[in-house]
Amino acid sequence: MKVAWFTPLSTHSAVAEYSTHVALALAEHCQIDLWVGDDDRHRSTPLRTFEFHDEPALLHRLAQYDLAVYNIGNYDAFHGAIYEASKWRPGIVILHDRSCHHLFAAHWLGAGEARRYLDRMEALYGHAGRERARAAIEDRQPPIWESDEEALRYPLVEEALVGALGAAVHSGDHAGDLRDRWFGPVGELFLPSYRTAPHNAPARGGDDRTTLLTLGHVNRNKQIDRVLRLLDRDRELAARVRYLVVGPGLEAAYGQELVRYTQEAGLHGVSFLGYQSDEVVDRLLAESDVCVNLRFPPLEGSSASLLRQLEIGKAVLAFDVGGFSEVPDGAIVKVQPGDDDALELALRSLVEDANRRDSVGAAAAAYAGPLTAERYAEAFLDLAETVDSWAPVVRTVDRVADELTLLGARGQLPAVELAGRELETFFGQIDAKPLQRGLGPGDRPALGRFLRRNDVPEVTGHFHPFPMTEVTAEEIALRPGADRYYGAFIEGRLVALSMLRGWNEGFDVPSFGIVVDAAWHGRGIGSMLTDFTLERVPWLGSERVRLTVYKSNDRAYRMYADRGFSEVERAPIERAGERDERIVMVKELT
């Protein structure tokens, strides 16, 4: 499969860092190219890059890809061009931030398209939205993006999803919010850790104060002022801690406010270190005892810095919101936002109790450890299969919406709502049962993944009619000839494959075969697909069907016997150094 991965590549972009790791992991499974949306200094990557930002004509090449993926964050310089590119070719949009308001406002206003900004604010948020935007443009009120609450009230995420085939986010909370706003498939993934080796904690040299660390751009969202006020109130606690605030932004109003407050309050244990390189940040992380990661309201889909902190086994103190809520209790210390008493208690506890810090840190590492880029890549490809299965729905809905627009039907007309309700009737059922059907050419990528994933001894021990490769997948999907292949699908993903083969080789009696994905055993999928397949045989003109099973595969033998298969042949055979028997069974279909 060929994937075009649109992303910033700037050294200053967290999304870029994420992309370099994730794309590399995906490269084990498919051919993936990075389509770069900015012209900053780039991070390094061994993958092929396309600077479409400079050369828009390159976008014509998108037709050669099986899938396009667009990483969207709330910053025009990094994501504006990617948003524009996403209109060329529908794909999966990965949303990194809860609000895209700044992205779109800056993008449109920067291009002189104030009218568009107002129209979209009205289309999505009604008259009130339009008026608020107009007030901002006319300088009667501050820009919407300057207030976290307002940015979240008018997120404009819907804009990023116009024409998309699917969306991916990195927390359940974010996914829930998106599903309220958009009808298409939303994948709930997770931010993977980057697994770069942490520094060893250096010697402290006599300083037995507990080191607290807050990382990231210094702004009100990080609630640093709250911590300072807490230390100010509780001088005893303040004396026992060293609080390091690391990140750019000190020259802005909030940063200045913090510095002034610290000086006036005489909080000597607090240091503002400003922007530091990744190297230094890593060292500071290693040195620190507690990561104070209070964010409110939650703006990011999930936090990369959080994951890093968890992964290296740090005790993290956070608000119980957004992606932070989803970290299990015990692996993180969570308090309700606004509850300053609880915050103080939690901080005290972490400062005073080294054992608690250690156990929380150990749980954090255990939690984050499996969240690898490799696992992310698998989850992403699973999502891509689900999105593929949704494409006919998304296309139908988009087509109906387009026609209504061409007809001049404005949103408030009953016909628009009626059309929506009807489509809901068509596609709104959630059927937990596996879907069984014949395989077609479009199933080639999913089939390729399925075969390679199941190219493991537990499976190929019993099942080996052909090599479990992409080449086989192509043969089956595109050139089955007279032989027949069927699949069982769950949420659009292929979980089992069955076949009736032999006609291509001139046999009259077909051979039945089935393989169920290792991860989906024990749910009756094999039986279901077996029955489905056997029911099709009479339609194919055969009066009987045969199969081969090994004595050691007792469960399968019994399932076939239950379905009316009788033995016609049994022969001893040695497999993988063990003695076994190869049994041929036949069923008559009258």
Place this chain on the structure above:
Amino acid sequence: MKVAVLTVQVPFVRGGAELLADWLTENLREHGHEVELVRLPFRWNPPRAVLDHMLAARLTRVRPADRVIATKFPAYVVPHENKVVWLLHQFRPVYELWGTPHQGLEDGHEAARVREAVMAVDNAYLPEAKAIYTNSRVTSTRLRNFNGLDSKILYPPLRDPASFRCESYGDYVFFPSRITSSKRQELLVQALAHTRSGVRAVIAGAGDLPEHVDSLRDLIDREGLGERIELIPAWISEERKLELYANALAVVYPPLDEDSYGYVTMESFYARKPVLTCTDSGGTLELVEDQVTGRVVAPSPVAFAEALDELAEEPALAERLGERARRRLDELDVSWETVVETLTS
């Protein structure tokens, strides 16, 4: 009453269901109703076309009608407070034809979504009808099994039943039908090779593919039956057809798993001729009862030959079965009178 008959239109194609809608319209008018025959365009390739046309049907309005009679998918999803459905068949590709070579929809996610949507729509909108009637037990059974819906059988009459006549029980059996593998003309030819009575056969119908007709002809030659079998591989005129029915000893019609009784069966009964069919013929078994209105035998040449000989050697038997067959139609009350009354009540 103002009655709208809703059916489906596939560009430049006219088949049995279209004819039936025409005949229904005629008969409704004859009974004094004001009828509008509405034919909604429909396509199913590419598969997403099904979604478009299904939605279009749902957005169609025939408000001025006092009663709506809908006959096919997706015409029966048109909303109306006073709707009855006379179901000729559902969208078979997603039901019993799913996963078979006759599915007719290219396999893939699109087909899967179409199936999901069609089933959701059938389950949501068929129950809107005041009543659901079907053309056969097979259709009713499928509706119950797939959609959990009850329906009554209302057999579609022939257009002009009175034109079928019986003149004699002659020396040939008649097999009128398209020449195609699912109708199994081969079975009759092979059976004739096993008969002792010398009974003859007339096989008439347009061939689906030239290869089929050729191989049938070859089979006849190989078995040396050229003198006993008249093969007419083309549509024959109504007049000729009526004459062949009128003088046949019996009618042969053994298709594989047909989904309704088949016009041939009904035409034979009107002509007072017994029908020879097979145990696996499907819908024909709704009308043909072994040794009562015809013969139902295993699909083997030998079994078939026995039944042929029995009738050839005792034409009185053929007459008895044929008369009983004719009475069966009266018992089933298959008439346009009944159809019109039922669908407008």
Place this chain on the structure above:
Amino acid sequence: MRIAVATTIVPFVQGGGRNLFMGLAEALRTRDHEVEEILLPFWPDPAEMVEQMLALRLLDVSHEAELLVCLRTPSYLLRHPNKVVWFLHHHRPAYDLRETEYADSTTCHSEAIREAIYDSDQLGLREASRVFAISRVVAERLRRFSDVAADVLYPAFEGDGYRSGDYGDYVFFPSRIAPVKRQALAVEAMAHVRSDVRLVVAGPPDVPEHLEPLRELVERHGLQERVELLGTWIDEERKRELYSGALAVLFPTQDEDGYGYVTAEAFAAERPVVTCTDSGGPLELVEDRANGRVVAPEPAAVARALDELAAKPEEARRLGQQGHRTLDELHLDWDEVVRVLTQ
């Protein structure tokens, strides 16, 4: 060629272009084209129009036909790479009839729905490779309402079987009875008529409620002996008979879209046509004092024209015969229509 011909119908309502549709389909078939007829219901209740328009956009009728001809609004919303529109009329209640006496409660359209009708008309018409109008009147409306340039293509008229007889003592007015046809004006005119000429009105009312007031009007003016109201369809033979012996044909319809079959039938029977200055389409055939009379839509003016003809039947003949020549010169035949639509 494989041609699809499409139109919309209001279920159970005859007229509305059905005859033109049938005529066109037949004309194409007899000229060896393979024709697929597509008649789609369209219920003109504003509350349900937009969803029905969406339904039309979702249909695919393009695959087998090389040409799609669309007649009545809004059948031209159907999509096809080679779409030709033969435009009959707009959905007038949304356009200029909004606030006239011809609007009624069922035709009240909200602004949003009117916008959708305007936009969708433009959409469907702009997609067409060619747009024709059934008259200059309609072409002008297309220009004014929809900003679309259309050529005029008159519907065919089969004039066989119309015969010419004497110019008798009655004026014939055959048409369905509806306010817009102005049978009331004709009756009022008869109250002003001084000669002995009678009036024969033939045609069923669109709605039964339109007939009674007309009868009452006749009674109120005491015209029972002079005005015959045949409030029903009459058969072809009777109609031709009435045409053949009439002094003239009266057709004072208001703002008619097409040239009016009545106009053509009258000319086929060599009868002069008396029509009004605001009658619309018929004025494209009728020229005052050349093949008929065109007068102000006032009872006195109409009466004067009728009296003049009653006084000089030879004038009626002269006008009527010229009318016949007008008809010949126009070539209102299917050959022309088919040629134009399929080129």
